[in-house]
């Protein structure tokens with residue numbers, strides 16, 4: 001059984017952190033709230049297809065779509081929209097698709113869907129590998145904005161697109177489904193194949209003299225396959241529960257809101273001033289590593305709550321009653337739930353009783 005290096009890294013970061021800590025009472029309180037809300041909304045993998053921009057069909061071309069989306073799933077915070085309240089600043093980067101204007105993560109997805117509607121095979125690796133078929137200027141046009149702010153890190157996006165297209169074409173027969181086949185049903189093996197084959201997915205840092213793995217985009221790539229295909233076909237994994245939360249900049253903000261993270265006064269000042277945190281810096285690694293560790297603790301606590309419920313139900317239910325089916329809860333569903341909650345409640349997160357801004361790091365890793 002392969003162990004997830006990200007779990008071990010997260011615990012190491014947690015145990016060596018000076019500016020970020022995890023209050024135990026916060027975990028118990030947050031886990032109870034999240035568990036109740038997940039039960040109420042029957043939060044499971046079927047939610048993935050509900051978003052208008054996520055594909056409804058699940059086949060090999062959906063795998064291409066998920067690969068490209070998670071290849072580009074990084075760095076959407078705006079230099080213009082500094083309040084970031086969820087009511088988008090009119091000038092921040094925005095892409096309209098089917099009459100709806102999208103900002104943040106969804107703006108990138110909207111741009112890809114718009115290109116496909118325009119008949120551009122943007123998700124085909126042999127196409128996006130080729131500068132002849134797809135010049136840089138055409139990639140810039142595909143990610144064009146409704147407003148004066150352009151998509152962040154456009155040149156890096158072009159670079160990672162070319163690298164991924166080249167590696168898929170030269171090493172994996174031009175198709176990510178071949179990577180999935182090589183993983184032989186193991187989510188962790190697929191994360192390992194992705195992070196060792198594509199440098200833009202190798203999201204790790206030096207911390208206290210050792211390498212720590214975060215692997216946010218590689219893990220969310222596997223998670224999106226699992227959620228889309230609902231543990232069937234290209235999304236079938238026998239160790240999916242080993243995947244951790246995805247250390248972005250939005251979920252840490254929500255975890256702080258849920259009292260599951262505690263920040264030092266110095267760190268709070270850095271965030272409040274909107275100071276840039278370099279990728280791999282001590283403060284940034286502490287935020288990301290403790291976010292992963294906090295979700296591991298939340299998951300453990302939720303599994304205890306489910307166990308308590310099952311025992312109670314078994315004791316009180318007489319023979320004919322059906323003991324309620326234990327819902328699947330893993331770090332992926334907790335993460336997706338928190339992220340969707342954070343987007344829906346962004347106003348409250350930024351203006352609430354414990355307002356904290358997202359940390360500002362420019363990086364291709366998240």
Ligand SMILES: Nc1nc2c(c(CN[C@H]3C=C[C@H](O)[C@@H]3O)cn2[C@@H]2O[C@H](COP(=O)(O)O)[C@@H](O)[C@H]2O)c(=O)[nH]1
Pocket residue numbers: 047048051073074075076077103104105106245246247248249250251335336339340366
């Ligand atoms: N931890 C975590 N990070 C996630 C996602 C997603 C998209 N997930 C959707 C797909 C399936 C789920 O059901 C969600 O509906 C994007 N991100 C990250 O957020 C940041 C963008 O934020 P903003 O600028 O506010 O849009 C950026 O770092 C991006 O990489 C997630 O799920 N978890």
